[in-house]
Amino acid sequence: MAMVEEKGTKQAVEQVTTFESGNEMAALAAAQIDYHVMGYFPITPSTEIAQLLDQMKTRGEHNIQLIAADGEHGSAGICYGASVMGARVFNATSANGLMYMLEQLPVQSGTRFPMVMNLVTRSISGPLDIRGDHSDLYFALNTGWVILLARTPQAVYDMNIMALKIAEHADVRLPVIVAYDGFFTSHQKRKVQYFKDRAVVQAFVGERPTEFPNAADPKNPMTIGAHMNGDDLINNNYQQSEALYRAGEVFKQVAREYAELSGREYPVLDLYQMDDAEVALFLLNSAAETAKDVVDKLRAKGIKAGVISPNIIRPFPAEEIRQALKNVKALLIGERADSYGAHGPNMTHEVKSALQSDSENKTIVLSRVFGVGGKDFYADEAEAFFQLAIEAMEKGYAEKPFDYFGHVPGKQEKKLQRVMEPMHGDAFKTGLIQVTEDEETKRLKVKVPPLRALTAKPKRIAPGHGACPGCGIFPGLELFFKGIEGDVVVLFQTGCAYVVTTAYPYSSHKQTMIHNLFQNGPATLSGAVEAFLEMKKRGDIQVSDDVTFVMVTGDGGMDIGMGSAIGTALRNHKLIMLEYDNEGYMNTGSQMSYSTPMGHMTSTTGVGKTQKGKAFHHKDTAQIMAATNIPYVFTATEAFPQDLIKKAAKAQWYAQNVGTVYGKLLITCPLNWKTEERYGAKIMEAAVNSCFFPLYEVERGITTITYDPEEKNKRIPLSEWLKYMGKTKHLLKEENRDLLLEFEQEVERRWRRLKAKHEHPEL
Secondary structure, eight states: OOEEETEEEEEEEOOEEEEEEEHHHHHHHHHTTTTSEEEEEOTTTTHHHHHHHHHHHHHHHHOOEEOOOHHHHHHHHHHHHHHHHOOOEEEOOOHHHHHHHHHHHHHHHTTTOEEEEEEEEEEOOOOOOOOOOOOOHHHTSSSSEEEEEOOOHHHHHHHHHHHHHHHTTTTTTOEEEEEEEEETTTOOOEEEEESSSSHHHHHHOSSSSSSSSSSSSTTSOOSOOOOOOOHHHHHHHHHHHHHHHHHHHHHHHHHHHHHHSSSSSOOEEEEEEESSSSSEEEEOOOOHHHHHHHHHHHHHTTTEEEEESSSSSOOOOOHHHHHHHTTTSEEEEEESSSTTTTSSSSHHHHHHHHHHOOOOOOOOEEEEOOOGGGOOOHHHHHHHHHHHHHHHHHSSSSSOOESSSOOOOGGGGOOOOOOOOOOOOGGGOSSEEEEOOTTTOOEEEEEEEEEEEGGTTOOSSSSOOOTTTOOHHHHHHHHHHHHHOEEEEEEEEEEEETTTOTTTTOBBSSSSSEEOOOHHHHHHHHHHHHHHHHHHHHHHSSSSSSOOEEEEEETTHHHHTTTHHHHHHTTOOOEEEEEEEOOSSGGGSSBBOOOOTTOOOBBBBBBBSSSSSOOSSOHHHHHHHHHHTTTEEEEEEETTTHHHHHHHHHHHHHHHHOOOEEEEEEEEOOHHOOOGGGGHHHHHHHHHHHTTSSSEEETEEEEEEEOOOTTOOOOOOHHHHHTTTGGGGGOOOOOOOOHHHHHHHHHHHHHHHHHHHHHHHTT
């Protein structure tokens, strides 16, 4: 047990030893601090932090207000707004999540509002890769945030506690990032210690500063974020710059205090066997731990090797690096990201810049990009790094100062080959579907054959995808495509449907498929369709038949992508936006989305003594899109196949002749709904017959219910649908009767409004 001094005496501070991951320790530190607010959005591999905090909250272990944003840009805004009020604020993100919120980060640092954010590092797109490198971290270097690095789960816990104290220090007042390696540190369990009593953590961090400017006091109004001219802005930037450099000294002070409390030391640089080292590696985070074992091996052979790994890189520890490298003859800097075209990544140039100020330093510096996309870093690779440094030391120069490490040339004999011949045009035409426009009403009449007559039509997605058993995405999509004649260009936003069909070097798509991220799919496809039509008009491309452009989204994509979808709809491009609604962010592990119904359990809306699933009602996306006045909006599900195929045929006609279409398919997710796979169609049918998911269309502003369970005497209570799903079993218990009643009332209200629109076309 570490010792803490209290009123002149030394008292033991009890710590618990256990095995935990980095994400678990980040969540534990946040819970012990008991932040006021966490704005978050799920993204692998940082998602676990919010999930863990939600689980803790269901057990009453903290009071943090967890706010699920509509995307990372929104989560950054939530955090900034909470910070402006003087609250203690926490966040976690990764990769493209950081990129999406990037414009918000300088706003927070430039106006000097502290908070703590965990960056669980991951490769940024494109192409998409969810594993860990530092390409996201390097984009954070110029945001004006203090940046701490954590090599182990223990360091994640300790740095999170230290980070808030640094952020709130009177000489700093800046937000802080704690960065650690995705999957290496975030998910791997290691031996750790944590303070048993959260009061110890809260005492170390101290009381929330009340002297900082904030917007919480109506008696002391202030303007925050006023625009500045150049003369004022340079003064503001100078003050921010000085504060960031002061953060380096504050880090040392806080680290000393924390060492006294915990017994664990965090110097500016973690120096391993560097006292007399002649060759050394400079590595960030977890890779440094691997290299230390190699140092011991080389030392046994008489080679004076060492490892340098910084615990803080903003401010950059230039002076400490100069001191550490005074006697080093050759240094290899390994980096898990590149700064394309700069002849070396970011740390390489910053280390070189630091050494440039020491005229006596003769260290030969080599730079290697390694481990991108989460490639493992093994001891033999660290040994290869040392060998490159040793060769440079012996020659007195580096033959190749900068290069990649671990890349391999392709082999001609392994050139990718098509597994099947391309299918296009007539292969997807049956001539069995007839769509005509009523000259008077301008509404469409559709004739479709019996479903068995369309079974000969080839599937758009080949066998071999990696979806979970019973996944409703592909039956829903294939039924929709049965109603689409001819060629398609399909854009898939990130989500289950994309991930399980396109793992390089394989693809399940028989026709052109484009990928872009959640928040920009509709805009991307709108650019594609306009370019196609313009080039066709100019004769730049020779395409005789029409092509239907379809965007497929789901897994919460109409949350983070809502702004792009509405903008695309308002511009009325000739395309279809098709959402498969599985009621959550299933591709990242079943977090809550705005389409999750009230009371439903997800990994971020847990069920326990303090909460009973999602606290608010689901988003009615179809009605939102109908309000943009696009020509056609519909809802459908695989349980009513003829209805779905008819609507698909209408959607194609409108997309080719008038403008934007939006369709919503309710589909099952047995894994995360906790249902039996065999009940997929039955659950969808029950969702419709309970009026939770009504089948209707809004055609040129006129609402028509296409299947009315009341007219057919098939209406069932909402509980009949809920009983099939493990995620909703708690709603059927007597103690949750009021919650179920509120859910039922909202479903009924929406159904009655829809019937009114059906009966009164002018509504």
